[in-house]
Amino acid sequence: MAGRHREHRDHPGRRQKGGGKLQNFCLNTNGNVFACLGSSTPRGKDDSAQIKVFSPDGKLLESWPLPSTPEAICVDPAGAIFVGGAGRILKLGQNGKVLTSADSPAVAAAVYQKMLQGRQQNVTGIAVTGEDLFVACPSVSDFTYSVYRLDRDLKNSKLIVKGLHGCCGQMDVQARDGKLWVPHNARHLVECYDRDGKKLSSFGRTDRKAADGFGGCCEPKNLRLGTDGNIYAAESGPPVAIKRFSPEGKFGGVVALPAFSSGCVRVTVEVSPDCRRFYLLDTGADSIHVFAAKN
Numbered sequence: 001m002a003g004r005h006r007e008h009r010d011h012p013g014r015r016q017k018g019g020g021k022l023q024n025f026c027l028n029t030n031g032n033v034f035a036c037l038g039s040s041t042p043r044g045k046d047d048s049a050q051i052k053v054f055s056p057d058g059k060l061l062e063s064w065p066l067p068s069t070p071e072a073i074c075v076d077p078a079g080a081i082f083v084g085g086a087g088r089i090l091k092l093g094q095n096g097k098v099l100t101s102a103d104s105p106a107v108a109a110a111v112y113q114k115m116l117q118g119r120q121q122n123v124t125g126i127a128v129t130g131e132d133l134f135v136a137c138p139s140v141s142d143f144t145y146s147v148y149r150l151d152r153d154l155k156n157s158k159l160i161v162k163g164l165h166g167c168c169g170q171m172d173v174q175a176r177d178g179k180l181w182v183p184h185n186a187r188h189l190v191e192c193y194d195r196d197g198k199k200l201s202s203f204g205r206t207d208r209k210a211a212d213g214f215g216g217c218c219e220p221k222n223l224r225l226g227t228d229g230n231i232y233a234a235e236s237g238p239p240v241a242i243k244r245f246s247p248e249g250k251f252g253g254v255v256a257l258p259a260f261s262s263g264c265v266r267v268t269v270e271v272s273p274d275c276r277r278f279y280l281l282d283t284g285a286d287s288i289h290v291f292a293a294k295n
Contacts, residue, residue, distance in 0.1 A: 020037035020038045020039060020046070020048030020049065020050065020069075021037065021038065021039070021040045021048075021286060022035060022036070022037055022281070022283070022286040022287070022288075023036040023037060023038055023069065023070055023071050023085070024036045024070065024071060024072055024073055024266065024268050024281065025073070025268055025270065025279070025281060025288055026073045026074055026075055026268075026270060027075070027270045027271075027272065027273075027279070028075045028079065028081075029075070029077055029079070029273060030056075030273075031056040031272050031273055031277075032053055032054065032055055032056065032061065033053070033054040033055075033056070033270075033279070033288065034051050034052075034053055034073055034075065034081065035051065035052045035053075035054065035288070036051055036070035036071070036072075036073050036083070036085075037049070037050050037051070037052060037070070038050070038066070038068075038069035038070055038071075038085070038086075039069050046068065046069045046086065049065065049066040049067070049068055049069045049070060049086075050063055050064055050065050050066055050070075051063070051064045051066060051070060051073070051081075051083070051092075051096060052064075053096075056272070056277075062096065064092070064096030066083065066090065066098075067088070067090070067098065067101070068085055068086040068087070068088040068090070069085045069086040070083045070084075070085045070090075071084060071085030071086070071122065071123050071124070072084045072085060072123045072124060072125050072126040072135075072136075073126065074126050074127050074128050075128075076128045076129075079094045080092070080093075080094075080128070080152070081093075081094070081096075082126055082128055082133055083126070084104060084123030084126045084135055085122075085123050086121055086123075087103060087104050087107045087120070087121035087123075088101055088102070088103060088104060089101065089102050089103070089104055089123070089126075089133075089135060089150070089154050091152070091153075091154060100153055100154050101154070102150075102154035102155070104121065104123055104135065104137055105135060105137060105148035105150070105157040105159070106120050106121075106122075106137035106138065106139075106140055106146070106148075107120060107121060108157075109140040110140065111140045116138070116139075116140060116141075116142075116143075119138035119143075119169075120137075120138065120140060122137060122138050122169065123135060123136070123137055124136045124137065124138070124145065124166070124169065124170060124171045124172065125147075125171055125172040125173035125174075126173070127173045127174045127175035127180070127181075128152070128175060129175035129176055129177065129178055129179070130177075130178055131151060131152055132149050132150070132151070132152075132175070132178070132195055133149070133150045133151065133152060133154070134147055134148070134149055134150075134160075134173050134175050134180050135147065135148045135149075135150060135173075136164075136171045136172065136173045136182075138169075138171075139162060139163075144162065144163050144164055144165055144166075145164040145165075145166050145171035146159055146161060146162045146163075146164070147159075147160055147161040147162075147164070147173055147180065147182070147193075147197070148160065149195060149196075149197075160180075160193070160195070160196055160197030161180070161182070161193060161197045164182065164184055165184065165185075165186035165187055166184075166185050166186055166218065167185055167186050167217060167218035167264055168218070168263075168264040168265060170185060170218075170221050170222075170264075170265070170266050171183075171185070172221065172222045172223055172266075172268075174223045174224060174225050175225075176225045178194070178195050179192055179193065179194060179195070179200065180192070180193040180194070180195065180197075181193075181223055181225065181231065182223075183219075183220045183221060183222060183223045183233060184202075185218040185219055185220060185221055186217075186218045187204075188204050188205060188206045188213075188214040188218075188219060189202045189203070189204040190202065190203055190204050190220065190223065190231065190233060190245070190249070192247070201248075201249075202249075203245065203248070203249025204220075204249070211243070211251070211253075211254055212243075212251035214233075214235060215235065215237070215238070215239075216235060216236060216237055216238065216264070217264065218264060219233075219235040219236065219237075220233035220234055220235050220243075221234055221235065221236050221265075221266060221267050222234045222266060222267055222268050222269050222281075223269070224269045224270055224271050226271045226275045227271075227273055227274075227275060228275045229246070229247065230244050230245065230246060230247075230252060230275075231244070231245045231246070231247060232244055232245075232255065232269050232271050232278070233245060233269070234267040234268070234269035234280060235267065236262045236263065236264055236265055236266075236267045237261065237262055238261060238262075239257060239261075240257075240258050240260060240261065240262050240267060240280070241254055241256065241257050241258075242254070242255040242256040242257075242269050242278055242280060242291070243255065255278055255291070255293075256278050256280065256291040258280065258282075258289055258291070260282055260284070260285065260289070262282065262283070262284060263284070265283045265284070266281060266283055267280055267281055267282075267283070268280070268281040269281075275293075276292065276293045277290060277291065277292050277293075278290070278291040278292075278293075279291075
């Protein structure tokens with residue numbers, strides 16, 4: 001796979017009138033895009049809350065209304081869909097119907113400072129592996145982030161990681177083979193934990209010039225774990241970029257270097273099942289950019 005992208009185009013995830021803001025997205029095992037739309041300030045009832053399902057070539061297949069704003073989403077290999085946002089966690093069937101729902105773990109916790117209440121309902125990341133669902137939320141005791149582990153029925157919540165430092169409301173999580181991966185963005189690290197929150201390894205360093213370093217004030221913002229075993233890290237920049245690393249942290253090249261600029265925001269990255277196409281969220285334009293490998 002070549003180091004830079006060959007193709008760049010917008011995916012039709014752009015905001016439509018009355019359709020809400022593009023919050024996040026993920027791919028399922030067939031390569032379909034699940035685009036999360038909803039209020040930019042997800043509090044209370046949100047009539048625009050929905051998931052739009054697109055084929056890999058951008059055709060709108062379905063629209064699923066949701067009872068709460070979707071801020072984070074993941075899909076397991078069997079097709080179960082988990083969505084978090086606005087203080088709720090939802091488990092959806094493959095037809096988009098809500099099977100189970102529960103309060104976000106942070107909502108049930110006591111807030112120590114009134115100024116933290118506005119963050120309590122946010123869900124910044126969600127990931128599933130095996131029997132575990134991992135949910136990242138702002139801390140209720142300070143301005144850091146925490147990760148909770150739940151079962152697949154959205155029960156038995158347990159705080160496993162705390163004190164993560166993130167910038168501008170961002171703390172992503174990904175999971176594979178019973179391990180939790182965190183782009184600890186304010187520390188310029190990618191960290192790996194076991195299911196109980198024990199740190200197993202980390203890699204990354206601050207460098208505004210070298211391609212294998214993380215530039216910006218707080219990078220990388222988002223991760224995806226490819227079926228090829230590699231880790232794909234997205235930076236909001238400048239410059240915006242997708243970089244490839246081995247699980248041990250060996251740099252594998254810059255996969256995409258798009259032309260658009262971004263603030264200190266979420267840049268969700270996704271990888272097609274064959275690891276030949278790469279997707280990147282452009283929050284400023286409410287769009288998803290698609291890149292293809294050079295060869």
